[in-house]
Amino acid sequence: MTWSQATIKLGAKARGCHLITHEIERQIPDLRKFKVGMANVFVQHTSASLCLNENADPDVRKDLNNWLDRVAPENYPYIHADEGPDDMPGHLKSAMLGVSLNIPITNGRFNLGTWQGIYLCEHRDHASGRKIVVTLQGET
Numbered sequence: 001m002t003w004s005q006a007t008i009k010l011g012a013k014a015r016g017c018h019l020i021t022h023e024i025e026r027q028i029p030d031l032r033k034f035k036v037g038m039a040n041v042f043v044q045h046t047s048a049s050l051c052l053n054e055n056a057d058p059d060v061r062k063d064l065n066n067w068l069d070r071v072a073p074e075n076y077p078y079i080h081a082d083e084g085p086d087d088m089p090g091h092l093k094s095a096m097l098g099v100s101l102n103i104p105i106t107n108g109r110f111n112l113g114t115w116q117g118i119y120l121c122e123h124r125d126h127a128s129g130r131k132i133v134v135t136l137q138g139e140t
Helices: 021-027 029-033 058-071 087-097
Strands: 002-010 016-019 036-043 048-054 100-106 116-122 130-139
Touching (some): 002 029, 021 116, 029 130, 036 048, 048 058, 048 100, 058 116, 116 130
Antiparallel strands (some): 002 130, 036 100
8 A cells, every 4th residue: 555645736716616637637746656546635725625526517617606605695794704705605615515525546547537527616705825635545
């Protein structure tokens, strides 16, 4: 059993859902060494999240973001508002979608379905870049 771990940095992104599968694969060269295994992908932030979803039609990303904005609106009278009106809704969205994914590895690639991709869901208007820890385990 082999383990590998790396922290990658993603550049600042606008609020919304962004397809980042290839960006992660590019920054994790050890992935290609694994014949079979599991990858844990974890975002180190409380106002961003990760999810797997449709990787072809960008309208899915827009609809997901619009739905999240309706479920956790900025105009709700939140108690926690220290960092602006998008802060607490960002925390709620992160709690709903989650901050980590477990993805099988097969022959040096994420074993995703044909139409699946990894999204970074950015819930803040002016977030800086995000850090993602990718932990790989399996047979090389």
